[in-house]
Amino acid sequence: MSKFYAVKIGKNPGIYNSWSECQQQVNGFKGAIFKSFKTKEEADNFINGEDNKKVASIDSLNENECVAYVDGSFKKDTGEYSFGCVLFHNGKIDKFNQKFPKSEFSTHRNVSGEVSGSVFAIKKAVELKMNKITIFYDYQGIESWANGDWKTNNYLTKSYKKFIDEIKPQIDINFVKVKGHSNDTYNDMADELAKEALGIGK
Incomplete structure (x- = not known):
């Protein structure tokens, strides 16, 4: 075909x-x-189509604003997890991914990757001297743990909330939920980057 x-x-x-x-x-x-x-x-x-509106809005970002799409992945047989991140800033698109070895965070599977992706994107934005970042994610905890709507009852979520609270004075952080695996161009791209880091789908 x-x-x-x-x-x-x-x-x-x-x-x-x-x-x-x-x-x-x-x-x-x-x-x-x-x-x-x-x-x-x-x-x-x-x-x-619709995604072009996102491209237009990304192109119209102010100089000190950035947008990130993050997603996570998990490899059951090794316990490794990863994140993928697509970052828009200053008219550029940068793609990042990273895998992490099996650890206590592996029990949270791909959620650990999503949290790591959010942390990475925010750190990168601060490094680039951005004043504002909008993070598009597909797992609700990324926003709900950060803003205190969900209870943080383990080391992963507590450390994530602590990180957000400590870095908030340096940058304005906004979160937008996208539907996972809904053919959202950049969310799919972040998902593929996360899988690529683990050698999934090759």
């Missing part, structure tokens, strides 16, 4: 009929955003 390759951000954004054509537009292009679809209509929606 033929596929359609939609390049949202690349050398020449558009819809391509082969993977090789798509590769020419994204290879070596930092922050490239692309995806394959079964129908041309889906590919067109990816480029021109």
Whole structure:
């Protein structure tokens, strides 16, 4: 079955009929955003649909504001966990991921990765001298532990809440929930980065 390759951000954004054509537009292009679809209509929606509003709003960020999409992953057989983070700042898109060895946090599975991703994004924003960060996440605890709506009853959640409380004076932190695995471009990208760190899906 033929596929359609939609390049949202690349050398020449558009819809391509082969993977090789798509590769020419994204290879070596930092922050490239692309995806394959079964129908041309889906590919067109990816480029021109709802997500484009997000791109527009990201492009209109103030100089000292940034947006991060974070997600976590877990590898059951090794106990390793990871995060993926897509960070928008100063007109740039940076992608990060990191895996962590089995530890006491492994009992929380991918949630440990999500928390680590949120912490990383906030630290990175402070390092970049940002005044404000908006974190898009798909696990409610990322926001609810941070703002005290959920009780922190273990070391992971307590240390996360402590980190948020201590860093709040340095940066304005906002949280936005997205539906997990709902074809949200950047949430999916963060998810893929987290899995990539663990060698999942290769």
